[in-house]
Amino acid sequence: MLRKLVLAVFVAVVLFCCGCSLFPKKAKPEELLCIxxxxxxxxxxxxxVLATVRVQNLTNEEISLLNLDARTVSFYRLNESTGEPLEVMPVYSEKEPMSTVAKLKGLEGMERPFLFTTLTKGEGDYLLQAFFHSSPFHGKKARPTVISEAKKLSIAGRAPYERDAKGILMKEDAIRIAKEKVGDSAEFTTATLIINEAGLYDWWVTLVLNKKDAQGQPIRKAYFINPYLAAIRKEANPWLAHPRWKEPQPAVMFKRDAMNESNIPLPAAPNVKK
Structure with a gap:
């Protein structure tokens, strides 16, 4: 009996020294839910594609977290037939502050819409999933990445316009949309891709119509075409000269060392490193 007691004490000491416990520790409850x-x-x-990410504080305490933006939320599209994952970037403005810190009160939530123009390249059935890198801290204090449930989407047929590799509406389609607005033929057209006051792209299209005004001068019309939604954003001054286009330098989007996933739910693209 004494030998059994000594052996039990010895095993307990060994387990304790190895960092183990005879009593299983409860897993830390999830703080955030990503929808x-x-x-x-x-x-x-x-x-x-318009997607909305909502983050819900599951605790009763106020927590610090990063705001939802194109740097703190990663999106992956998974091809259901091939299993191939692809990271897709939403539209974002160069003027938008990134990775800013916010406070979220207990049981409250915050949400933000994201617009995609490259998500629907290629027909097929896909899954889309969001990964929210919420923690403003690093190291041991860092909070695990919060992962949404995957959403199904199907792509079939073609929209009546084309986009370039960056998801920007093609110049010819921007001119066509402007011509459809005036409902008349144009003898001269000018289209320039610009960055507007919000830090987003616009096609600036100016048309010189075949119609004449009361003074016998050709009528001019100009429009800012939203190259993401393929629609007219607003009318422009037709007498202003277009600026010369200069390709802007993209914002630096730093890669993370590793994707620190939460346990539930499992990611659709588990082998993709961030």
Whole structure:
């Protein structure tokens, strides 16, 4: 009996020294819930996708976290037939502050819409999933990445316009949209890709119509075309000269060392490193 008692004490000491416990520790409860929604399930190729990410504080305490933006939220599209994952970037402005810190009160939430123009390249059935890198801290204090449930979307058919590799509406389609607005033929057109006051792209299209005004001068019309939604954003001054286009330097989007996933739910693209 004494030998059994000594052996039990010895095993307990060894386990304690090895960092183990005879009593299983409870897993730390999840602090945040990430919910992804998309505006519909079926899209045409090149059609824009509007996705909304909502983050819910599951605790009763106020917590510090990063705001939702194109740097703190990563999106992956998984091809259901091939299993191939692809990181997709939403539209974002160079003027938007990134990775700013916010406070979220207990049981409250925050959300933000994200617009995609490259998500619908290629027909097929896909899954879309959001990874929210919420923690403003590093090291042991860092909070695990919060992962949304994957959302299904199907891509079939083609939208009546084309985009370049960056998801920007093609120049010819921007001119066509402007011509459809005036409902008349134009003898001269000018289209320039610019960055607007919000730090986003616009096609600035000016048309010189075949119609004449009361003084016998050709009528001019100009529009700012939203190259993400493939639609007219607003009318422009037709008498202003277009600026010369200069390709802007993209914002630096630093890669993370590793994707620190939460346990639930499992990521659709588990082998993709960030």
């Amino acid at each position: 992804l929604t998309i505006d519909k399930m079926t899209y045409l190729s090149n059609e824009p």
